[in-house]
Amino acid sequence: MDYPDALIQVIAAPDSQTKDALLATITPPPDGATWPLPTVPQRPGRPASWREGEPARRRRGLGNPHARLRFLHAIHHIELSAIDLAVLLCLRAPGAPAALHRDFLAVAREEAVHAALVEDLLTRRGFPPGSDVIHHRLWDTALAAEDLGGQLVAVPRFLEARGLDVSADLLPRLAGIDPEAHGVITRIYTDEIGHVGTGSRWHAWWCAREGLDPFQHFTSTATRLFPGQVPGPFPLDRPGRQAAGFAEDELSWLAIGGKSASLAP
Numbered sequence: 201m202d203y204p205d206a207l208i209q210v211i212a213a214p215d216s217q218t219k220d221a222l223l224a225t226i227t228p229p230p231d232g233a234t235w236p237l238p239t240v241p242q243r244p245g246r247p248a249s250w251r252e253g254e255p256a257r258r259r260r261g262l263g264n265p266h267a268r269l270r271f272l273h274a275i276h277h278i279e280l281s282a283i284d285l286a287v288l289l290c291l292r293a294p295g296a297p298a299a300l301h302r303d304f305l306a307v308a309r310e311e312a313v314h315a316a317l318v319e320d321l322l323t324r325r326g327f328p329p330g331s332d333v334i335h336h337r338l339w340d341t342a343l344a345a346e347d348l349g350g351q352l353v354a355v356p357r358f359l360e361a362r363g364l365d366v367s368a369d370l371l372p373r374l375a376g377i378d379p380e381a382h383g384v385i386t387r388i389y390t391d392e393i394g395h396v397g398t399g400s401r402w403h404a405w406w407c408a409r410e411g412l413d414p415f416q417h418f419t420s421t422a423t424r425l426f427p428g429q430v431p432g433p434f435p436l437d438r439p440g441r442q443a444a445g446f447a448e449d450e451l452s453w454l455a456i457g458g459k460s461a462s463l464a465p
């Protein structure tokens with residue numbers, strides 16, 4: 201099977217174990233290999249019994265065990281979706297160096313580990329994946345990004361980076377409430393700094409190839425894809441984001457809502 205077909209199969213597979221088993225068989229293509237972009241499915245594969253819907257708003261804090269299960273359920277689906285997104289990124293990267301494919305296939309496999317860790321926690325607590333509704337906003341956002349550069353902004357540098365903000369805010373509180381979940385989210389947080397860093401490096405590479413300024417491309421793409429969402433609801437995780445390659449001008453722009461930066465000449 202050729203590389204793009206193998207990637208489509210991963211996206212179509214229903215669960216993290218099947219996706220990971222398929223990923224284990226995929227070899228990155230040689231430098232510069234190209235292919236026509238195949239039709240991407242409207243929805244990634246999921247078990248037939250899972251229901252798509254809008255989760256009820258969380259009214260109770262993480263000290264409430266059921267609220268925590270529903271939160272972990274949402275995290276699980278984010279991790280499962282993250283496999284699909286990393287694979288979609290590879291699919292959108294004909295002509296790229298082999299190293300880009302190696303990097304994002306490795307990210308996809310790490311996301312499968314994250315999904316499996318959270319699935320194990322949920323299953324042992326009697327609330328396995330599929331117990332709550334799921335949504336496909338991450339997938340829809342990635343598709344809306346249109347091209348490789350747009351997805352590098354939307355996924356690793358916006359959504360996953362925002363995951364760092366959320367985790368950094370949450371982890372100190374979670375430590376005293378649920379040490380086991382705290383351990384899993386800490387592992388995920390540490391790996392995600394690597395994913396965002398990978399996104400930053402390849403975004404810089406893509407901008408250089410296209411002759412674009414990375415700051416301009418980052419801010420204009422984030423404004424277009426996430427209108428009204430800068431600044432985000434959580435404080436910026438500056439140490440995490442700096443470790444993941446965010447430049448000071450990008451952090452300032454994210455912190456002030458992009459207003460003065462986008463109006464500057």
Ligand SMILES: [Fe+2]
Pocket residue numbers: 279282310311314388392
């Ligand atoms: Fe992850």
Ligand SMILES: [Fe+2]
Pocket residue numbers: 282311360391392395
């Ligand atoms: Fe990630």
